[in-house]
Amino acid sequence: MLRDDTLANVLYIDLSQKRFWIERRQDLFGKYIGGTGVATQLLHEECPGNCDVFAPENPIVFAVGPLTAMFPLASKTVAMFKSPHTGNLGESHCGGRSAVAIRMAGYGAIVIRGASDMPLYLAIHGNQAYFRDAAALWGMGSSFTVGRILRENEPGAGLRTIMRIGRAGEKLISYACVSTETYRHFGRLGLGAVFGSKKLKAIVISGKSSLPVADKKQYRKVYDEIHKAAVTSPAMKKYHDLGTAENVLPLNEFGGLPTRNLEEAKFERASEISGEVLAEHFLGRRLACSHCPVGCIHIAALREPYEDEAYFYKTSMISYDYEPIYALGSMLGISNPEGFLKLVDRIEAWGLDVISTGVVLAWATEAQERGIVSEKKTMGVKLSWGDYAAYIDAVELIVEQPNKLYQALGRGVDHAASVYGGEEFALAFGKNEMPGYHTGPAAHIGVLIGARHSHLDNAGYGLDQKGLVKRQLCPEEVAEALLTEERWRQVLSSLVICFFARGIYIPDLVSRALHLAGFDFTPKDLKEIGGEIHREKYRFKFREGFSLDNIRLPKRILETPSPTGRLAEGFIRTVVDHVKKTLLSEGAHNSL
Numbered sequence: 001m002l003r004d005d006t007l008a009n010v011l012y013i014d015l016s017q018k019r020f021w022i023e024r025r026q027d028l029f030g031k032y033i034g035g036t037g038v039a040t041q042l043l044h045e046e047c048p049g050n051c052d053v054f055a056p057e058n059p060i061v062f063a064v065g066p067l068t069a070m071f072p073l074a075s076k077t078v079a080m081f082k083s084p085h086t087g088n089l090g091e092s093h094c095g096g097r098s099a100v101a102i103r104m105a106g107y108g109a110i111v112i113r114g115a116s117d118m119p120l121y122l123a124i125h126g127n128q129a130y131f132r133d134a135a136a137l138w139g140m141g142s143s144f145t146v147g148r149i150l151r152e153n154e155p156g157a158g159l160r161t162i163m164r165i166g167r168a169g170e171k172l173i174s175y176a177c178v179s180t181e182t183y184r185h186f187g188r189l190g191l192g193a194v195f196g197s198k199k200l201k202a203i204v205i206s207g208k209s210s211l212p213v214a215d216k217k218q219y220r221k222v223y224d225e226i227h228k229a230a231v232t233s234p235a236m237k238k239y240h241d242l243g244t245a246e247n248v249l250p251l252n253e254f255g256g257l258p259t260r261n262l263e264e265a266k267f268e269r270a271s272e273i274s275g276e277v278l279a280e281h282f283l284g285r286r287l288a289c290s291h292c293p294v295g296c297i298h299i300a301a302l303r304e305p306y307e308d309e310a311y312f313y314k315t316s317m318i319s320y321d322y323e324p325i326y327a328l329g330s331m332l333g334i335s336n337p338e339g340f341l342k343l344v345d346r347i348e349a350w351g352l353d354v355i356s357t358g359v360v361l362a363w364a365t366e367a368q369e370r371g372i373v374s375e376k377k378t379m380g381v382k383l384s385w386g387d388y389a390a391y392i393d394a395v396e397l398i399v400e401q402p403n404k405l406y407q408a409l410g411r412g413v414d415h416a417a418s419v420y421g422g423e424e425f426a427l428a429f430g431k432n433e434m435p436g437y438h439t440g441p442a443a444h445i446g447v448l449i450g451a452r453h454s455h456l457d458n459a460g461y462g463l464d465q466k467g468l469v470k471r472q473l474c475p476e477e478v479a480e481a482l483l484t485e486e487r488w489r490q491v492l493s494s495l496v497i498c499f500f501a502r503g504i505y506i507p508d509l510v511s512r513a514l515h516l517a518g519f520d521f522t523p524k525d526l527k528e529i530g531g532e533i534h535r536e537k538y539r540f541k542f543r544e545g546f547s548l549d550n551i552r553l554p555k556r557i558l559e560t561p562s563p564t565g566r567l568a569e570g571f572i573r574t575v576v577d578h579v580k581k582t583l584l585s586e587g588a589h590n591s592l
Helices: 026-032 035-046 098-104 143-153 191-197 216-232 234-241 243-254 275-281 322-328 337-350 354-369 388-400 404-409 413-420 441-449 460-468 475-495 507-516 523-543 569-585
Strands: 009-014 019-024 060-063 077-082 089-094 109-113 120-125 128-133 161-164 178-180 184-186 200-206 283-287 297-305 313-320
Touching: 026 035, 026 523, 035 060, 035 077, 035 089, 035 109, 035 475, 035 523, 060 191, 077 098, 077 191, 089 178, 089 191, 089 523, 098 161, 098 200, 143 161, 143 200, 143 337, 178 191, 191 200, 216 234, 216 507, 234 243, 243 275, 243 297, 243 322, 275 283, 275 297, 275 322, 275 337, 283 313, 297 337, 313 337, 322 337, 322 354, 337 354, 337 388, 354 388, 354 413, 388 404, 404 413, 441 460, 441 475, 441 569, 460 475, 475 507, 475 523, 475 569, 507 523
Parallel strands: 009 109, 120 200
Antiparallel strands: 009 019, 060 077, 060 109, 077 089, 089 184, 120 128, 161 178, 161 200, 178 184, 283 297, 297 313
């Protein structure tokens, strides 16, 4: 039974009326745990069918879980909204201090309705919410500067989270992100643009609540078990030592590293931007999300001389991991690590999703090479593989939107290709740009069918490496494996557990940890809940017009050999058809 604590408190904020209130929603947290499960239900309640993504009616929902602030690695916040990038389900996860700050403020979820008539930021301190004038912050060139100003003017240092958007969100770029604690992001799918449409520049959240534990002896035992697994696991050691950037060289050797808009799957200069090289020559510090003993966040220190001052240098601290290295490195043919870091730094300051930005730039480069997009349309910017300076110029123009081409690029590669052509090499699935894995069919299918159409939905790339390379799995086996993994991830993202710890938080341990938080769910119960949450997400997607019948498959993924050989379109579509039949048999959508 759900304990009567603050987790069931939902803070409702109406930006139009500048008012807030708190409701107890034990009905949601008792059934759907928290995080993704609860946020999905709140999205169903708050978002009218077919509403405009930039209308005041499109809500923003944040949710955390019952293990947040209680156990290691339960450190993520889930955001739910209708995506301006896909017109469909928007779901984004972020670490840093966001989850613990929300829980310590006394809430399990926050729902933001309406839209302000002037720029503002929200300051939520415990049971009070304040609507602050953000006119002076609106239009600032760097989200880093916004963060510094808020740190200096709001209380709660050490306990708070600071979420903010950059110029990209203000300009309603459909893949604008929301940055927290400078180095973490609600990336993918355009939460930053929804903030911008509401004239919401930032949110500061802090609190000092405490969480009572009924059985302290058993709590310490389970806590120590999780902590020991986190600090001794070889997989978690990898995340500490090199972070996900360790994947660059193995994926390149494997032949699964997308290069130059996936014209190839091996980058001949991958070693120059590898995790090993970045750690040896640029690593400035490691950071960890709250309640995480691993510290997978790697920060590069880039030292650059001032142009007009001899012997004077500035040092920029820039976060990196595998996906930025793929999207802004190999995908763009960039092997210069300093140039790569400079490009990352500018994209972060403007508040864009790094993965989508890289794939958009890669498409634009090939489109210019093929004569589809002229240099006149790019306003004199000559895009060429490896030229990071030209890419920085192009990104600034995407943010500022001076002409129709850059307006199209600001809506993503799928939209730009629909306007200018080049759809066969426009690498997007469900309108969201591909993540960095060309490991075989399961990686791409996982994104095609995933509820988020994003990376980390179901780790199809792992299935490629473990299953398809060793033996040819049939379509039914691939469909079942992908769905099984994704549905368990609905449980983890309802807790909300970092997916890097999915090998630690296995069903039995999750059940024991939840018991100490006041939930009595068996492993079987959890499996059923994961399936129901997955179906509820699809119910929203189908309501908003998504269909498994008309998915677009970029031809480029069929042309460039993967480690499993050339991919067969028939095999991919057969797997998707099996997923469709499964959802139909379970009643996820009556008109499938």
